[in-house]
Every structure is written in structure tokens, then in C-alpha cells.
Amino acid sequence: MRLYAGICGSFPRPPELRKAINEFREGKIGRGEFEERYRSSFRMVVRLQEDSGLNLLTSGLLLWDDLLRPFAENLAGIRLGRLLRFFDNNFYYRCPVIVDQIKWMRPIILDEVRSLSEVTSKAVKAIIPGPYTFLKLSEDRFYGSRDRLADDLIQVLEREIESLSDLADFIQIDEPSLVDPELGEDDRKWGVEVVNRLLEAVSVPRDRFLVATYFNLDPGSYSILLGVEAGLHLDLSSARDAEDVLRREGYSGDLLSLGVVDSRSIFPEKPEDITGRVEKILEGVSVNALIISTSSWLDYIPFENAVEKLKILGEVLRRLEAGSR
Amino acid sequence: MSYEVPGKLVTTVVGSYPYFPEALKALQLRRRGERGREYEELVRRAIARAVEDYLSAGIDVIADGEQRREDMAVFFAEELKGFRLSGPVRIFDNVYYRRPVIVDKIEWDHEIIVEDFRYVTKLSKGRPVKVTLTGPYTMYTWSLDRYYGDMRKAMLDLAEALSMEIRALVKAGARYVQVDEPALSTRPKKEDVILTGEALEIMVGKFSNVKRIMHVCYGKLERLFPEVLDFPIDQLDLEMKNSNYALLKLLREYSFDKELGLGVIDVHSEKVESVDEIIEGIRLGLEILPPEKIYVKPDCGLKRLSRETA
Numbered sequence: 001m002r003l004y005a006g007i008c009g010s011f012p013r014p015p016e017l018r019k020a021i022n023e024f025r026e027g028k029i030g031r032g033e034f035e036e037r038y039r040s041s042f043r044m045v046v047r048l049q050e051d052s053g054l055n056l057l058t059s060g061l062l063l064w065d066d067l068l069r070p071f072a073e074n075l076a077g078i079r080l081g082r083l084l085r086f087f088d089n090n091f092y093y094r095c096p097v098i099v100d101q102i103k104w105m106r107p108i109i110l111d112e113v114r115s116l117s118e119v120t121s122k123a124v125k126a127i128i129p130g131p132y133t134f135l136k137l138s139e140d141r142f143y144g145s146r147d148r149l150a151d152d153l154i155q156v157l158e159r160e161i162e163s164l165s166d167l168a169d170f171i172q173i174d175e176p177s178l179v180d181p182e183l184g185e186d187d188r189k190w191g192v193e194v195v196n197r198l199l200e201a202v203s204v205p206r207d208r209f210l211v212a213t214y215f216n217l218d219p220g221s222y223s224i225l226l227g228v229e230a231g232l233h234l235d236l237s238s239a240r241d242a243e244d245v246l247r248r249e250g251y252s253g254d255l256l257s258l259g260v261v262d263s264r265s266i267f268p269e270k271p272e273d274i275t276g277r278v279e280k281i282l283e284g285v286s287v288n289a290l291i292i293s294t295s296s297w298l299d300y301i302p303f304e305n306a307v308e309k310l311k312i313l314g315e316v317l318r319r320l321e322a323g324s325r
Numbered sequence: 326m327s328y329e330v331p332g333k334l335v336t337t338v339v340g341s342y343p344y345f346p347e348a349l350k351a352l353q354l355r356r357r358g359e360r361g362r363e364y365e366e367l368v369r370r371a372i373a374r375a376v377e378d379y380l381s382a383g384i385d386v387i388a389d390g391e392q393r394r395e396d397m398a399v400f401f402a403e404e405l406k407g408f409r410l411s412g413p414v415r416i417f418d419n420v421y422y423r424r425p426v427i428v429d430k431i432e433w434d435h436e437i438i439v440e441d442f443r444y445v446t447k448l449s450k451g452r453p454v455k456v457t458l459t460g461p462y463t464m465y466t467w468s469l470d471r472y473y474g475d476m477r478k479a480m481l482d483l484a485e486a487l488s489m490e491i492r493a494l495v496k497a498g499a500r501y502v503q504v505d506e507p508a509l510s511t512r513p514k515k516e517d518v519i520l521t522g523e524a525l526e527i528m529v530g531k532f533s534n535v536k537r538i539m540h541v542c543y544g545k546l547e548r549l550f551p552e553v554l555d556f557p558i559d560q561l562d563l564e565m566k567n568s569n570y571a572l573l574k575l576l577r578e579y580s581f582d583k584e585l586g587l588g589v590i591d592v593h594s595e596k597v598e599s600v601d602e603i604i605e606g607i608r609l610g611l612e613i614l615p616p617e618k619i620y621v622k623p624d625c626g627l628k629r630l631s632r633e634t635a
Contacts, residue, residue: 302412
């Protein structure tokens with residue numbers, strides 16, 4: 001079994017980058033200076049991951065204002081709407097308002113993923129929003145049909161994935177809406193079908209795909225999730241009985257990412273406890289590749305606490321590797 | 326000076342009011358840790374101006390306009406023992422705020438808003454003054470927990486600490502006590518609603534000689550039912566206008582018979598409702614409750630509006 005440790009998605013913006021963004025938006029610094037300061041923060045976040053012993057890196061998504069924003073800003077047919085609460089977090093995203101046919105114009109996160117692959121020798125994970133969550137969190141004023149909207153979302157995301165395929169070792173499709181407890185069974189099944197249609201459309205091998213769910217996991221949604229034809233990332237920190245669900249219902253895929261380090265809490269976590277939990281899960285689950293991860297993105301805690309999370313992840317990886325030798 | 330509160334369709338406010346310049350200056354001083362005479366005078370001047378606006382509008386049950394509070398959770402976290410403030414956490418885009426962090430056992434060790442209550446009472450021309458406190462559920466979920474690692478324990482300690490403040494307020498004469506729980510409608514878990522009921526029992530259960538109010542707004546308010554019907558409160562204060570009074574149907578279904586704080590003004594819009602619109606909202610409320618049980622008020626605090634609109 002290949003063993004990885006890496007964060008689920010974003011890393012909090014370093015203070016210096018927050019300042020640079022404000023200064024750039026206020027016109028106090030030019031694009032050149034802004035990009036230089038961004039690159040410095042980007043290198044720092046990459047180094048923090050590497051120094052903590054992680055072997056699967058993300059770019060930190062440092063310029064993403066929310067999960068959908070880079071896509072909402074760079075796909076044709078979408079304009080930005082009002083701020084809405086992102087699931088049950090005290091965090092808000094800007095609702096994409098679909099006003100025309102959605103079209104892919106240019107690679108959206110290619111430069112970011114390329115930069116990451118250039119500065120690290122570790123495995124690289126690229127992240128894109130999934131078509132179902134995109135659809136659920138948007139306001140459709142054009143299609144009037146969820147099927148036609150889903151078709152076009154699949155098409156644009158396929159283009160984006162193809163552009164990344166040579167650079168990323170893993171491609172993570174974020175689909176928190178798939179485990180939204182408010183969803184009915186039919187809706188959830190349709191969501192899985194939409195994700196599978198995207199996976200069928202791309203030429204990248206399935207064992208490099210991870211469908212990330214977070215914030216919830218209950219028995220009803222988990223059994224439907226097992227229909228996803230790719231690896232899964234599961235949030236084992238937010239839901240109180242998520243690990244029981246996984247152990248009880250099993251997992252038969254090749255790739256699994258366990259969100260065992262809580263990305264929304266700063267309560268001290270012990271690497272030895274987390275290692276024990278993972279080992280217990282592995283008693284009943286066998287996969288080709290296992291990723292130890294944070295439960296979701298790290299936007300919900302301060303920068304210094306996120307650095308602690310990296311260290312915990314690295315320590316869990318070391319303990320698991322030592323245990324498997 | 327005495328004031329007779331009408332027997333029906335009492336008008337009131339939810340709590341916050343747009344900050345007066347004096348309040349903004351006071352908040353700057355507070356952030357710098359300067360809480361001396363100048364700070365107190367500025368806060369008092371701001372409160373007095375809020376009260377003046379309430380009185381000129383003819384509101385029956387008034388409040389202090391929360392001129393002292395920069396944020397409803399941060400304010401109480403700064404005053405209770407056991408909290409500190411975190412490094413910046415993102416709320417949207419590049420906008421960050423400091424969240425309360427629980428670092429020790431939560432305890433009450435001094436009066437927090439009692440002096441403000443006394444001051445508003447002096448200015449109120451006999452009108453009753455409502456006190457507003459951020460509830461244990463909202464305090465906990467808007468904080469980061471570094472100490473308890475157990476929501477239940479933390480919430481019950483919060484409830485105990487806040488009940489000490491209520492005890493001091495009641496001793497000072499407060500008869501309208503409102504617990505604000507805006508976070509309660511944003512999370513889907515039923516056990517959280519039940520736990521909130523338990524915390525409220527500790528917080529306000531023993532104060533049966535005052536009007537106990539819980540304010541909730543924006544979100545899936547239907548998740549609170551039916552458990553909220555058994556909460557130890559006399560009045561449920563809800564946002565109604567923004568959701569086009571959809572909740573009234575739910576209240577009817579559950580044969581709701583507590584008092585209702587009926588939100589008839591959308592605080593998310595600078596458009597000022599017409600008198601006819603407000604009357605129509607009240608009529609809808611009267612379809613399910615008698616006028617004696619209806620308190621007429623805005624959906625939520627008014628602080629995000631301009632003072633002119635508020």
C-alpha cells in the first residue's frame with residue numbers, strides 16, 4: 001500500500017499575502033509587486049508542507065476566495081452573485097449566477113498546479129470543484145434544466161482536468177454537496193451519477209481521481225457515495241459516527257483519503273490517537289493507496305493553528321510508516 | 326416616571342442599532358485596551374443617542390443599541406474568564422476576523438452589561454429596558470475550543486456563567502431578558518437544539534419572574550421545532566419579513582402558544598417598509614396568535630443599516 005499525507009485543500013493565507021491582496025485591490029501596489037509577494041507566500045506554504053514531512057502537496061489555493069470562485073470568474077456565462085453561507089461554517093462564498101451558456105475559455109488553475117510541480121519533488125494534488133456541488137451552490141437563470149446545466153458543467157470541468165493531467169499526480173474533485181444531510185436520496189444518487197459522468201468523460205486514469213466529501217457523513221449518504229467510480233475523501237472529524245459508518249459498511253476502492261485531522265477545530269489532537277484510529281480502520285479496509293488528510297480545507301482556523309495541523313499529519317505519516325515496516 | 330406598556334401589540338427592538346461616531350471611536354479605544362474615562366463617556370453618549378432614537382420612534386420596550394459591542398460573540402468572550410482572541414480567520418474573500426478561543430474553564434467574575442442597563446433605565450422615561458446576551462450555542466459555535474473538546478461541557482459552563490450575569494441584571498431590575506442564538510438555525514443537528522434547551526434551562530430557567538426571550542434568525546428555523554416549544558422561554562423572537570412570513574405556517578402547525586416576537590422589518594434592505602406593509606405583516610401574525618402575545622419588531626438587530634433607514 002502506498003501511503004501519503006497531505007492537506008485536503010486550502011491553507012490559510014499567510015499574513016503577508018493578506019496584506020498584499022488588500023494593497024493590490026486598493027491600487028497601492030502593481031501587479032508585478034503583487035505577484036512577487038504571492039510567490040513568496042506560495043513558496044512558504046509549500047515549504048511548510050514539506051518541512052512537516054508531507055508527501056502529497058497542494059498549492060494551498062492561496063488566491064482562491066472560495067471553492068467556486070476561480071471557475072466562476074473564468075468561465076463564460078457566469079457572474080458573481082451575493083454572499084451565501086458555505087454549509088454550516090461561519091464562512092461565505094459568492095454564489096455563481098449562471099446567466100448564459102457556460103463555456104471554458106482557458107485553463108484556470110494550470111499555472112498554479114504547474115508552479116507547484118516545479119517547486120516540489122513530492123506528489124502533487126490538483127483540486128477542482130465538482131459538477132454537482134457547483135450546480136447546487138449556483139443560481140441558474142439560464143438553463144432552467146438541471147440536466148442541461150450538469151451537461152455543460154461536466155464539459156467545462158473535463159476541459160480543465162485534461163489541461164492538468166500531465167502535472168498532477170492526483171486530481172481531487174470537491175463534492176461537499178454529495179453528503180449534505182438536507183439532500184433526498186434521489187438527489188444524492190443523481191449527484192453521484194453526475195460525478196461519474198465527468199469521470200467517464202476524461203481520459204485520465206481513475207486511480208488518480210479523488211472525490212472529496214466533507215462536513216458530513218451519515219450511513220444513508222455513505223452507501224450511495226460508494227457508487228462513485230473513483231477514490232473517496234471522507235471527513236472523519238465532523239460527523240460523530242463517521243468512522244463507525246466506514247468500518248461497518250467497508251470500502252472496496254483502490255484509493256482512499258481519510259480526513260482524520262480536524263480542519264475546523266483547534267483542540268489539541270494527539271498523533272498517536274490519530275494513528276490508532278487509522279490502524280483500526282485499516283483492519284477492515286484494504287486499498288492500494290491511502291492518504292492521511294485534514295477533514296476539509298483549512299480556512300476555518302488561524303494560520304498558526306493550521307501549521308500545527310501540518311505537523312500532526314507529518315507525525316501520523318511517520319508513525320504509520322514505522323508501524324508498517 | 327412611569328410608562329404603561331400596552332396590553333397588546335407591544336413594539337420593541339431586537340438589540341443592535343447603527344454605531345454612532347462616538348461608539349466607533351470607543352471601539353477603537355477598546356481595541357487598544359484603553360478603557361478609561363474617555364472610553365466610558367463615548368459609550369454612554371452613543372447609548373444615549375440610540376435611546377433617544379428609540380424614544381422618538383415610540384418604541385415600548387427599548388434596549389441599549391449594543392453600542393459597546395463590536396461583535397456579539399467577541400464582546401462576551403472579552404468579558405468572561407476562559408477566553409482569548411485568535412489570530413485572523415477568514416470569513417469571506419480577503420476579509421478576516423478574530424474568533425474567540427476557549428483556553429480555560431469559562432467563568433463569570435464581574436458584571437458585564439449591568440451598568441449599561443442601569444444607564445438606559447435612567448434615560449428610558451419609564452419604559453422597560455430589554456437586556457440582550459449572546460447564548461451558549463452561538464458563543465460556542467462561533468468560538469474555537471482549545472480547552473474543553475466537548476461541546477456539552479463548554480455550553481453548560483457558558484450557560485452557568487451567563488446566568489450569573491442575568492442574576493445580576495435581574496437584581497438591578499431587568500425584567501426583559503433576551504438570549505440571542507442566531508447560530509442555532511444554521512446547523513442541521515437535532516442534538517444541538519436539544520442541548521441548547523438544556524443550556525437555556527441553566528441560564529434562564531430559574532428566573533421565572535422575568536420575561537425570557539430567545540431570538541433566532543436567518544437559516545433553517547424549522548429545525549428548531551418541535552423542541553423549541555419546550556424551551557424555558559416565554560417569547561420566541563423570529564425573523565419573519567425576510568422569509569415572507571413563511572414560518573407562520575409552521576407555528577400554526579405546532580399550535581404555537583408562547584409569545585411571538587414578530588419581525589416585520591427586513592434589516593437586510595435599505596428600503597423602508599411602508600406602514601401598510603407592516604400592518605399587513607401584523608395581520609398575518611394575528612391569524613395565529615392574539616394581539617396580547619405579539620411583540621412587533623424588526624427581523625434582527627439594525628446595526629447593518631444606515632441610521633436614517635434604521
